[in-house]
Amino acid sequence: MDSTLMKFPLPALIALLISAAPAAALEQNCRFIQAKPDREACYKRQEEELAERRKPAAPTGESKTLETLRQMRQDDDAVYRSINNICRGC
Structure with a gap:
């Protein structure tokens, strides 16, 4: 048997046990x-x-998307309000 094959499993096993x-x-x-x-x-x-480790991660992607959509809606509302104040055909 090759001696290099015999040397590898022992350090790997020790590392596994320590971890x-x-x-x-x-x-x-x-x-x-x-x-x-x-x-x-x-x-x-x-x-x-254990309870802290088991907590599901907050869905940051979904909440970020919703916040972005809300901000866009607020911006759109502000633009529509400013457009309504423009005199057309004065």
Whole structure:
């Protein structure tokens, strides 16, 4: 067997384990806290962080489009009001 093939999987596996460890540690560290109020506070923080991550992103494209349309409508209304004040055929 080629020695370069044997060297590659080990560093990749180590990198994968290191990257996955903080996420697992974040979820499991609360249960080891002995004091009940501290443990419950830890669980509450985790719950808030999870809720924050699960929030859907605000549809910036759609709201921006609606705001642009509203602004265009206001501009059009201002132009129509100014046109009505022009004397035609005086």
